[in-house]
Amino acid sequence: MAGAISFQNVGVCFRMHREKVTTLKEAVLGRFRHLRDAEVFWAARGVSFECRPGDSIGMIGHNGSGKSTLLKTAAGVLKPTEGSVRIEGRISPMIELAAGFDPELTGRDNVFLNGALMGYSRREMASKLDRIVDFSELGEFIDVPVKNYSSGMYARLGFAIAADVEPEILIVDEVLAVGDERFQAKCMDRIRDIRAGGTTIFFVSHAMEQVAALCDRVLVMHHGKLVFDGPAEEAIRRYRELQGFRPDAAPHPRSA
Amino acid sequence: MTAAVKGIAALLRFRELMFLLVARDLKVRYKRSILGMLWTLLNPLLQMLVYTLVFSRIMRIGVPQFPVFLLAGLLPWTLISVSATSSALSLLNNQGLIRKIAVPQAVYPLSIVGSKLVDLAVSLVPLAVIAAALGRPPGSAWLLLVPAVVVATCFAAGLSLLFSSLTVFFRDVRHLIDILFQIWFYVTPIIYPHEFLEKLGSPLLRSVLSLNPATPIIRWFQMVVYEGRPPDLRTAALATISAAATLVLGFAVFQRLEDEHIHYF
Ligand SMILES: Nc1ncnc2c1ncn2[C@@H]1O[C@H](COP(=O)(O)OP(=O)(O)O)[C@@H](O)[C@H]1O
Numbered sequence: 273m274a275g276a277i278s279f280q281n282v283g284v285c286f287r288m289h290r291e292k293v294t295t296l297k298e299a300v301l302g303r304f305r306h307l308r309d310a311e312v313f314w315a316a317r318g319v320s321f322e323c324r325p326g327d328s329i330g331m332i333g334h335n336g337s338g339k340s341t342l343l344k345t346a347a348g349v350l351k352p353t354e355g356s357v358r359i360e361g362r363i364s365p366m367i368e369l370a371a372g373f374d375p376e377l378t379g380r381d382n383v384f385l386n387g388a389l390m391g392y393s394r395r396e397m398a399s400k401l402d403r404i405v406d407f408s409e410l411g412e413f414i415d416v417p418v419k420n421y422s423s424g425m426y427a428r429l430g431f432a433i434a435a436d437v438e439p440e441i442l443i444v445d446e447v448l449a450v451g452d453e454r455f456q457a458k459c460m461d462r463i464r465d466i467r468a469g470g471t472t473i474f475f476v477s478h479a480m481e482q483v484a485a486l487c488d489r490v491l492v493m494h495h496g497k498l499v500f501d502g503p504a505e506e507a508i509r510r511y512r513e514l515q516g517f518r519p520d521a522a523p524h525p526r527s528a
Numbered sequence: 529m530t531a532a533v534k535g536i537a538a539l540l541r542f543r544e545l546m547f548l549l550v551a552r553d554l555k556v557r558y559k560r561s562i563l564g565m566l567w568t569l570l571n572p573l574l575q576m577l578v579y580t581l582v583f584s585r586i587m588r589i590g591v592p593q594f595p596v597f598l599l600a601g602l603l604p605w606t607l608i609s610v611s612a613t614s615s616a617l618s619l620l621n622n623q624g625l626i627r628k629i630a631v632p633q634a635v636y637p638l639s640i641v642g643s644k645l646v647d648l649a650v651s652l653v654p655l656a657v658i659a660a661a662l663g664r665p666p667g668s669a670w671l672l673l674v675p676a677v678v679v680a681t682c683f684a685a686g687l688s689l690l691f692s693s694l695t696v697f698f699r700d701v702r703h704l705i706d707i708l709f710q711i712w713f714y715v716t717p718i719i720y721p722h723e724f725l726e727k728l729g730s731p732l733l734r735s736v737l738s739l740n741p742a743t744p745i746i747r748w749f750q751m752v753v754y755e756g757r758p759p760d761l762r763t764a765a766l767a768t769i770s771a772a773a774t775l776v777l778g779f780a781v782f783q784r785l786e787d788e789h790i791h792y793f
Pocket residue numbers: 286287315333334335336337338339340341342790791
């Protein structure tokens with residue numbers, strides 16, 4: 273069914289080359305030894321979960337715990353080294369909002385480039401353009417090359433495009449951190465609307481209150497392992513335990 | 529086989545992206561500088577002047593209307609060699625996108641081939657003018673340039689896919705590619721007529737050079753533009769086979785290695 277996600281025993285492995293061999297000369301001289309000697313690093317392993325259409329799932333975990341890696345396998349950028357990922361339906365990945373921008377092109381041209389990167393035709397994007405410009409609040413800046421944008425303006429345009437493509441699955445990877453508070457609130461409202469429309473949401477953030485507000489179910493990642501899968505409150509508690517984080521001591525660390 | 533079909537279907541789904549990338553490249557080269565389009569035309573014309581001076585005047589190679597003969601082979605050769613050498617860096621140059629957005633990666637080298645194809649189409653205009661001025665006006669045989677361009681483009685696309693992928697794994701491959709194309713240029717009958725190869729003394733050299741997969745493609749252009757006649761069946765068949773085989777090989781290698789690229793950036 274459109275909107276379902278299924279991860280079965282997924283592992284993603286990066287080869288860490290002790291000596292990075294990047295030329296044919298080195299490879300020939302070393303008789304291709306690097307191909308055997310590469311150290312492997314599992315950024316995520318043994319991850320299994322199911323997600324029904326319309327669910328909104330959160331994912332939390334320390335930096336480097338493998339969240340982005342898993343989202344990238346869901347988005348199809350990375351192939352899992354083992355296990356299988358099944359994604360049903362059109363996916364809109366908000367992984368790095370500025371990734372698809374060409375700095376030399378204007379905001380308007382970038383809307384079409386971004387749309388094409390997501391597989392949308394020029395005509396489809398043309399019909400969305402007004403709404404995108406409107407949501408991003410860029411006004412006349414839409415006709416300025418994006419290399420002159422601030423990082424907040426990048427984020428606004430990127431979010432406006434990704435949010436307007438009527439996805440069946442929306443992936444959000446820590447992209448709301450940029451942009452001012454009012455725009456963040458506007459984005460959260462938009463994500464809630466998209467969720468209400470029946471879209472599956474896969475949400476990664478370090479802002480626990482956003483995760484708690486948006487997700488009924490939260491996955492906790494820890495050093496590449498999925499260590500918890502359940503209700504948001506419990507998940508956040510588990511995450512803080514793993515961080516050695518005591519909420520009652522946190523607000524006034526120096527007062528004692 | 530099913531993987532190949534899926535790969536082609538995915539590419540077709542992203543054809544708009546490919547057009548956009550081609551348009552972006554052309555915009556940068558043609559629009560940003562008024563000289564942009566002029567450079568595209570000027571480059572083969574300057575080469576033509578130099579080669580004509582050297583081979584027709586100094587070395588007296590004895591080919592009448594040498595500029596027409598030369599351009600007939602040089603233009604498709606430029607499509608092939610410039611596509612392949614520029615594509616070699618296309619994945620590295622787009623690694624930012626490849627790391628974050630799931631798109632069939634073949635769009636990056638193929639869009640370069642597309643933009644060089646536009647260059648070829650543009651330079652056919654001065655070729656027609658020069659051919660007419662030197663007394664070999666374009667006739668109905670020129671219609672057969674259409675399949676010739678298709679064949680040359682497939683050949684260029686196969687090489688571009690192959691080299692763009694290999695360069696990700698071994699960065700020095702691009703230097704090898706530059707050297708390869710320099711040598712390849714001289715062993716392909718572009719600046720001299722192909723009869724010169726048939727008159728070679730050494731049978732070994734003769735049979736090795738007769739395996740050159742670029743020769744029948746270049747010959748097709750020369751027959752149409754310079755000799756003003758359709759290509760003979762053998763040349764057309766060899767050119768088609770050579771281009772199809774190269775494209776299939778390039779596409780197959782690219783598809784096998786595509787998922788590995790991201791680990792080697
Ligand atoms: N292309 C890569 N090559 C090698 N290691 C990588 C690559 N991408 C990510 N990693 C490693 O994988 C681990 C998980 O990274 P990531 O999924 O980005 O974490 P998170 O998003 O949870 O902060 C990190 O240790 C990171 O260094």
